[in-house]
Amino acid sequence: MAEEVEGKTPERVRLLVDNDTGIDDALALAYLCACDHVEIVAVTSTPGNVTADQVAANNRALLELCGRPQVPVLIGARKPLQIPLVTTEETHGPQGVGYAILPDPGALKSGEAPDAIDFWIDAARENPGELTALLCAPLTNFALALRKEPRLPWMLRKVVIMGGAFYYQGNTTPTAEWNTHVDPHAAAEVYAAYTSAAQQGLDESKLPIVCSLDTTERFEMQPQFVNELALAAGEAEEHVRAVDVEGTRSTTLNPLIRYLSDALRFYFEFHRAYNQGYIAHVHDYFAAGVAAGTLNYEVLPANVDVETDSKLLFGTTVADFRGLWGKPNNARIVSRNDPVQGFAELKEKLARMARNA
Template sequence: MNLPRTRILLDNDTGIDDALALAYLSACEHVEIVAVTSTAGNVDADQVAANNRALLELCGQPQVPVLIGARAPLRIKLVTTEETHGPQGVGYATLPNPAPAEEPESGQDAVDFWIREARANPGELTALLSAPLTNFALALRREPQLPWLLGKVVIMGGAFYHQGNTTPTAEWNTHVDPHAAAEVYAAYSAAAAAGLDPNKLPIVCSLDTTERFEMDPSLLTDLAAAAGCTEPEIVDAKDPEGTRSAASNPLVRYLSDALRFYFEFHRAYDQGYIAHVHDYFAAGIAAGTLEYRSRPATIDVETESPLLFGTTVADFRSLWGKAANASVVSWNDPQAGFRELVQRIGALAARLDTE
């Protein structure tokens, strides 16, 4: 399949599923990762940046700039989630310390970088947001023309007709910084009212569809085989917790150790020995490799109610009388998506092992 060149600005809070998404994008030969900006979320921003630099080096992409963005939500205290992703954010995975981050240009932070790149490359960049929307809200404050300057925007966040994964109604990324999410959707409401092309509205991957990407441990066996590992990689629910991978391939070993922690977490919360890999699905949409269907909606975020704090609400029927400010994914194909994941990351892992 001949895919057009795609240039991605990635904002993440790595995070096990963020790590899988970043490895996948590194494996897509038609994708250029312009930069990875690090937002506090699953772990603090400095740890996120360290995870990103180490994983990019492992994936053969040490040249990609990694910048630190917001270290805290706009208006509330940061809450991280080490119980879900491990103390360093990547489960049981360990890597040598990455090379020190390059110092950005004087006075430049992650938000400045985004704005500079969008202005210099109008219509060319895809923004992939798999973290709390703090950095993107700050960027929109500084440059209200971003909705017009970016080519495509993909957001992993929210829950509509689906149970929340942080509160009964709220999804994690949105709940970490609901004020930022509310600002982002308000900015796109204003842009829609000003005539923004509907194709430039954010594509929202909510829990309604990301939790359909339910990874079974057998996928790691398939991945190891695709990478040419010398022995089968077997991750079994009966293994003692914390068992480490012995895979001969470093990338397979890293992802296996990260995902084992995620399997154990989901089991502890009575969801089975599986892993919901939300951010991989969003990355596939950003890369143009995964099929999906979507429908327009007007989204807002609850920031006042203690009971519903961080809840996303979508008006699919124009009951509010406002123009759509997002396109919400309504269908995906997990089976095809997992085949794509194994093929791409397996090929990358095999290639890196021979270099």
């Protein structure tokens, strides 16, 4: 039976965010910064869309733009567990945020910040049952954290993963989703750890909520969203059109609208280049809304595993919804969501923050 969750502004949510920023990661992080009830305890930077150092630079600059410069930005792993790192500048631009330009925050100095993995473990130990982990990147850092502290599933309040594709076409190979394909060994370790935790009696409410392509690609942003956002923020019209010359830049004076417009334009152009239309799948925003407790969705429990041996199916996620493997459920997979409600929520929150930018 599906578990249904109605999105509403809940009690205060404390988040550990792990991302590989990334255009949709940036949109998700900006949204979380705009939520008054959300405390971002830290943002950890995982290599994926771009290198870990570039991810961290993007995160620091965006947090500054969104009025959250005090949030720690940390780096853990700088490569996948067993395979070489493959980045995707063709999808997200050379710096990971499309055409957007932000001031360079400078590199993190050696010793300036603690290791991301140690930080997560210490934070979970000091705040048992209080922290939600939002994982919008390859699962490298989380796998390493589980290696060092196998009790993390009990310590965290909730875990939300953006990754995988089940009864759906992959976006990296015919069957594999990007985050999982970058480090499938890490993803396999994470799901194995939760199988073990379930066998030890972990409550099903603490199993990861998995936002796979099956439902994240329903969050298909149309280019008119940018103009609607600008108008809602009290700004002049901000059109991003399919007929525009590629690489056209925003001229708005509002720094947040300009950033989002230039980032999303690149993403629209990328999707068009791959015959998906002048649209943008904003996967990580949906996962952020699940973690923040503001979006509607339903989940179905399953046991999830990841293929790491087959050349043909490398990085493919497989879900056993019927217990055919004889293993306990180790995840709750989102089976339904509400993009209309989700985009209305996104526009309202970002417009309010942009008015104060």
